[in-house]
Amino acid sequence: MEHTETEAPPREPNTIYVGKKPTMNYVLACLTQMNNGSNTVTVKARGRAISRAVDVAQVLAKRFATDLKVQSISINTEQVKSATTGGMSNVSSIEIKLSR
């Protein structure tokens, strides 16, 4: 592990958090991960980004890294603090593990 990299480290190793950016940004992030010698990559997302996370996993495994296979998928519920009301609300999350 190189600690001199200038990029911000992910919150968990080998994990790509999918948000609102275009799908290909995250596909590229996953490919970079794999090219750095990792044999696994985990794609995570919450709320409406879940659809995009599935897209990322599919584009990756079907087009750019066909040796990658979906190893496991899990869904969960996370509690987040609402920005508007300040109360807690539930948001669904997904975690897709891919490996070769």
Added chain:
Amino acid sequence: MEHTETEAPPREPNTIYVGKKPTMNYVLACLTQMNNGSNTVTVKARGRAISRAVDVAQVLAKRFATDLKVQSISINTEQVKSATTGGMSNVSSIEIKLSR
């Protein structure tokens, strides 16, 4: 199986197709399924409805039918004909199987 029901039958038995309606509509459809004696229900969705399908599964298993467990989750890519260009495009899909 009763064939005298007035509701349109689902394309596959025990399967709820999640679309653009509010999440609770689909949760209710799943609960109806379970109350009709089924021990399993499959939630399917494509494209942006995938996030909602995960919501449906989570709301169902965590709040309304806590004896239900996620049995398997699979993701796939389907080819659909684009309404605008007439060409084929890929869309991600998800299938969440729940059982008690």
